[in-house]
Amino acid sequence: PKPEYLPAVTYLSHSSFIFTHIFMSGRLRNRVALITGAGSGIGLESSVLFAQEGCHVVLSDVNIDGAKKGAEIIATRYPNVKAIAIKCDVSREQDIKDAVDTAVKEFGRLDIMFNNAGIMHPEDDNALNTEERIWDLTMQINLKGVWWGCKYAILAMRQNPTDDSLGLHTGGSIINTASFVALMGAATPQLAYTASKGAVLAMTRELAMVHAREGIRLNSLCPGPLKTPLLMDFLNTEEKKQRRMVHLPMGRFGEAIEQAKAALFLASDDSSYMTGTDFTVDGGLSSAYVTAI
Numbered sequence: 001p002k003p004e005y006l007p008a009v010t011y012l013s014h015s016s017f018i019f020t021h022i023f024m025s026g027r028l029r030n031r032v033a034l035i036t037g038a039g040s041g042i043g044l045e046s047s048v049l050f051a052q053e054g055c056h057v058v059l060s061d062v063n064i065d066g067a068k069k070g071a072e073i074i075a076t077r078y079p080n081v082k083a084i085a086i087k088c089d090v091s092r093e094q095d096i097k098d099a100v101d102t103a104v105k106e107f108g109r110l111d112i113m114f115n116n117a118g119i120m121h122p123e124d125d126n127a128l129n130t131e132e133r134i135w136d137l138t139m140q141i142n143l144k145g146v147w148w149g150c151k152y153a154i155l156a157m158r159q160n161p162t163d164d165s166l167g168l169h170t171g172g173s174i175i176n177t178a179s180f181v182a183l184m185g186a187a188t189p190q191l192a193y194t195a196s197k198g199a200v201l202a203m204t205r206e207l208a209m210v211h212a213r214e215g216i217r218l219n220s221l222c223p224g225p226l227k228t229p230l231l232m233d234f235l236n237t238e239e240k241k242q243r244r245m246v247h248l249p250m251g252r253f254g255e256a257i258e259q260a261k262a263a264l265f266l267a268s269d270d271s272s273y274m275t276g277t278d279f280t281v282d283g284g285l286s287s288a289y290v291t292a293i
């Protein structure tokens with residue numbers, strides 16, 4: 001049987017692959033998305049899933065090889081859409097501007113901006129031990145990168161044709177990846193990361209209000225702990241993994257595809273009356289006092 005969290009990127013051996021991946025429902029048909037951090041994890045799964053739903057995708061990452069891999073998967077599976085891989089370091093404003101310009105030049109519009117790239121630095125620690133350079137690097141990527149992504153996406157979305165035939169869609173959808181730690185404190189400190197993600201939530205809410213009348217929606221995605229390189233590289237011993245596992249109501253880490261499905265909802269008109277939310281997909285973690293067992 002197909003578990004709900006089956007990744008789109010991993011090639012599936014069972015027959016449901018054909019059904020799931022060939023017969024798309026077209027929830028993003030003819031839309032254009034730019035995704036940062038598209039070379040791995042949530043960004044990679046979202047790129048493939050969005051393409052499956054009929055979306056043209058610009059996959060951007062500082063790791064161009066990862067982004068190219070995603071674009072190749074899309075080209076092979078979904079020849080009806082176009083995927084472009086570009087190098088983009090979100091800590092550099094010019095890179096983000098160039099990435100948005102590429103999307104508009106190539107496809108004539110930008111409908112979805114998924115500001116997803118982020119880091120959790122191994123030297124990120126508590127207030128006493130975190131070095132300023134780690135703090136600054138984390139903020140530069142996790143917070144400033146999201147700000148710039150919003151800035152250039154809003155500028156581009158304002159230029160989108162107004163007489164389009166894409167249904168309810170008017171302005172655009174911007175999704176900013178925060179984290180469950182933006183809602184809760186972590187007792188195993190990662191101060192710069194937590195602070196950067198809290199700021200993403202606050203910034204997204206304000207931008208959502210400022211741009212609501214333009215039809216541009218902004219929502220944050222708050223993933224729980226996932227089985228992606230970002231966290232698994234950080235939890236590099238079984239002891240560290242178990243230290244977290246006891247707090248997970250479902251008894252497992254999340255999968256990137258489970259976040260991609262939430263991002264698809266926020267990107268599509270299915271969420272047309274949602275803006276400014278902290279959209280939490282954390283397996284119940286932020287509702288737990290103690291876990292069931």
Ligand code: NAD
Nearest residue numbers: 037039040041042062089090117118179225226228230231
């Ligand atoms: P991941 O490590 O699998 O992917 C992150 C991608 O971002 C990588 O491809 C990496 O090359 C890219 N990246 C890193 N720095 C970059 C930069 N400066 N410019 C452009 N790209 C850059 O991680 P993931 O789990 O898919 O993380 C995606 C987002 O989800 C991040 O913002 C992360 O903070 C957030 N998040 C992850 C978890 C988790 O447990 N993995 C939990 C909550 C939130």
